[in-house]
Each structure stands twice: as C-alpha cells, then as structure tokens.
Amino acid sequence: MTTDGPLLEARGVRVEFTTRSGHVARALDGVDLSVPRGEVLAIVGESGSGKTTLARTLMGLAKPTSGQVLFEGKPLSHSTRAMRAYRRRVQMVLQDAAGSLNPRQTVYESVAEGIRLHGLDRSDEQGRSEAEQVAAALSEAGLRPPERLFLRYPHELSGGQKQRVLIAGALALRPELVLADEPVSSLDASIRGEILALLLKLRQDLGMGVVVVTHDLGLAWNIADRIAVMYLGRVVEYGTTEEVLTAPKHPYTKALLSVVPEIEHLEPVVLTGEIPDPTRIPAGCRFHPRCPARTDGTTDHAGIDVACRTESLPILPATGEHRAACHLEAALAAPPG
Numbered sequence: 001m002t003t004d005g006p007l008l009e010a011r012g013v014r015v016e017f018t019t020r021s022g023h024v025a026r027a028l029d030g031v032d033l034s035v036p037r038g039e040v041l042a043i044v045g046e047s048g049s050g051k052t053t054l055a056r057t058l059m060g061l062a063k064p065t066s067g068q069v070l071f072e073g074k075p076l077s078h079s080t081r082a083m084r085a086y087r088r089r090v091q092m093v094l095q096d097a098a099g100s101l102n103p104r105q106t107v108y109e110s111v112a113e114g115i116r117l118h119g120l121d122r123s124d125e126q127g128r129s130e131a132e133q134v135a136a137a138l139s140e141a142g143l144r145p146p147e148r149l150f151l152r153y154p155h156e157l158s159g160g161q162k163q164r165v166l167i168a169g170a171l172a173l174r175p176e177l178v179l180a181d182e183p184v185s186s187l188d189a190s191i192r193g194e195i196l197a198l199l200l201k202l203r204q205d206l207g208m209g210v211v212v213v214t215h216d217l218g219l220a221w222n223i224a225d226r227i228a229v230m231y232l233g234r235v236v237e238y239g240t241t242e243e244v245l246t247a248p249k250h251p252y253t254k255a256l257l258s259v260v261p262e263i264e265h266l267e268p269v270v271l272t273g274e275i276p277d278p279t280r281i282p283a284g285c286r287f288h289p290r291c292p293a294r295t296d297g298t299t300d301h302a303g304i305d306v307a308c309r310t311e312s313l314p315i316l317p318a319t320g321e322h323r324a325a326c327h328l329e330a331a332l333a334a335p336p337g
C-alpha cells in the first residue's frame with residue numbers, strides 16, 4: 001500500500017463562507033500543502049489565518065469551494081463510507097480537550113467508541129479484544145496503568161489527562177496520520193512539554209505522521225520537521241523547521257519569530273494592526289498593509305513597493321525547497337540587471 005508520493009495533499013484549496021451580512025469570506029484562498037508520511041508538519045500563523053479551516057478541510061469536515069484534497073494521490077470522497085475508511089487512517093485531535101470529551105462517558109467508553117464504530121470491537125488485525133485495544137491505546141498515550149482510568153469520568157481528570165484520553169481515542173485506530181489543532185493551547189505550561197513529547201513519540205515509536213496546528217512558533221520549533229506559515233488564507237512560507245526558523249525569508253515569519261522567547265533574536269518586530277477580515281483581502285501582497293519591510297523603507301529602496309501594493313503573488317507550492325511568497329524575497333533572489 002505504500003507509494004512514494006505524499007500521504008495527504010491540498011491543491012489550490014479555497015474555502016469560502018458567506019457571512020450573515022452577505023459578504024464572502026475566503027478563509028482559505030488557494031492553499032497548496034503536502035503532508036509527507038511519518039513526519040511532523042506544523043501549520044503556524046496568527047489567529048484568523050485559516051489554520052483550523054485547513055485542518056478541517058484536510059479531514060473532510062469542510063468541503064473546498066474549489067481545489068482538491070488528495071489522499072495517497074486520490075481525491076477525497078465525502079461519501080459516508082469513504083469518510084469512515086478515511087477516518088481510520090487520519091484522525092483528528094481537537095483544540096479543546098475538555099469540551100471534546102462527553103462528560104457522561106467513562107474514559108473506557110470514549111476510547112472504545114471509535115473502535116466500535118470501525119467494527120474492531122470483536123478483535124483487531126492483531127486479534128486483540130476491545131479491552132486490550134483500549135488499554136494499549138491509553139498506555140501509548142502515557143496513561144499507566146490504563147485499567148485504573150477505565151471507569152473515570154472527564155471531571156475526575158486533569159487537563160493533561162483529558163488531552164491524553166483524546167489522543168488515546170485517536171491512537172486506538174492505528175491511524176497513519178494524526179492532526180492536532182492547538183493541542184496544548186488550553187493546558188498549563190507545565191504539562192505542555194509532556195503532551196508535545198507524546199506527539200513526538202507517536203512518530204518515533206509508531207511511525208505516525210503528525211500535523212500540528214499552532215499559533216505558537218516555539219512549539220513548532222520543538223517538534224516539527226517542516227513548517228508551513230499561513231497568513232490570511234494562504235501559505236506564505238514553507239520549508240524545514242531549521243530553514244524557516246533560523247533563516248526566515250518572509251517579513252511575516254520574521255516578525256512572528258522575533259517575539260518567540262525560546263528562540264534567540266535581536267529586536268522584537270511589532271506588527272502593526274490586526275490580521276484583516278477575510279471578506280476584505282488586500283490587493284497585491286495580502287500582507288502589504290502590515291509589512292515591516294515597507295514601514296522601514298526596504299521595499300521602496302528595492303523599487304518594488306508598487307508591486308507589493310498591486311501585484312498578487314502566485315500560490316506557494318508547499319513542497320520541495322524553502323520558499324516564501326514575497327515580492328522582496330523574489331527581488332533579493334534575482335536582482336535586476
């Protein structure tokens with residue numbers, strides 16, 4: 001079943017919502033993204049950049065208005081049957097652990113739910129009973145001894161334990177990819193590291209791929225192999241973690257990085273204003289109204305300020321070498337003359 005191509009891919013994905021006032025919000029405005037097998041990919045960006053919409057679209061929970069999501073090179077089918085088969089292979093861990101667990105369900109029941117839904121409750125491929133599968137998943141998620149938690153209810157668990165139960169529910173199906181949306185943002189700093197270490201262990205011990213959605217570049221630095229930086233519905237920079245975080249190309253990435261405490265930097269760059277509403281995506285480079293390279297005269301000096309304001313950039317292919325969707329970057333890479 002293994003092929004050489006990426007496990008999961010987004011090609012030119014657009015997702016539009018019509019707001020109550022009748023405006024069209026382009027939450028995703030042309031995203032190319034490739035998720036290799038067995039790697040940790042971080043999708044980073046400020047709140048409102050489209051990360052959750054992208055994660056939901058990759059999961060088949062939201063349908064692209066145009067463009068495609070491909071799994072093993074085939075377009076995702078949204079039929080119930082196809083979705084069920086897909087869910088076994090790609091699982092999502094949601095943002096809010098406390099809100100995602102049913103308060104009336106024991107830990108055992110919530111982990112067994114997926115196993116039953118996929119008809120694995122009699123036995124799985126390895127001939128394990130339902131209880132053995134639940135115990136194994138809890139234990140892999142770091143809840144040991146697992147039997148002690150079987151009959152607990154969510155209100156009896158700490159935030160970190162709840163997040164581990166959710167991860168166990170995903171692991172129970174032995175997926176090839178786990179998509180985690182802000183997996184630690186609601187947790188205390190003290191347990192964040194443990195949950196991140198757990199996500200890393202999934203890749204190391206079980207060979208699973210992980211897509212982690214986060215607004216926190218420090219987190220991406222700690223666990224990701226590759227990073228896609230999003231701004232207002234597009235990927236604006238893509239590369240290995242090393243490339244993106246030690247030699248960022250996009251002024252947006254540079255600004256985000258400049259305020260990450262874990263990473264050494266010079267002057268913090270304060271971004272002016274807020275991320276615009278996706279019903280009003282700026283013309284030209286979508287980042288130009290907030291771009292520090294325009295404020296400090298760099299783009300003027302390079303003779304590209306008009307381009308920044310008026311010329312849109314092509315969709316960034318989020319695969320292969322390190323790149324950024326930025327007129328300045330293009331000008332620096334290929335100086336005129």
Ligand SMILES: Nc1ncnc2c1ncn2[C@@H]1O[C@H](COP(=O)(O)OP(=O)(O)O)[C@@H](O)[C@H]1O
Nearest residue numbers: 017025027046047048049050051052053054278
């Ligand atoms: N169902 C929806 N209806 C209208 N707008 C939406 C909907 N979902 C998301 N959006 C808008 O799309 C943009 C991206 O949202 P989201 O994907 O949640 O970003 P992020 O996860 O990066 O914070 C936001 O401006 C948000 O308001």
Ligand SMILES: [Mg+2]
Nearest residue numbers: 051052053181
């Ligand atoms: Mg989000």
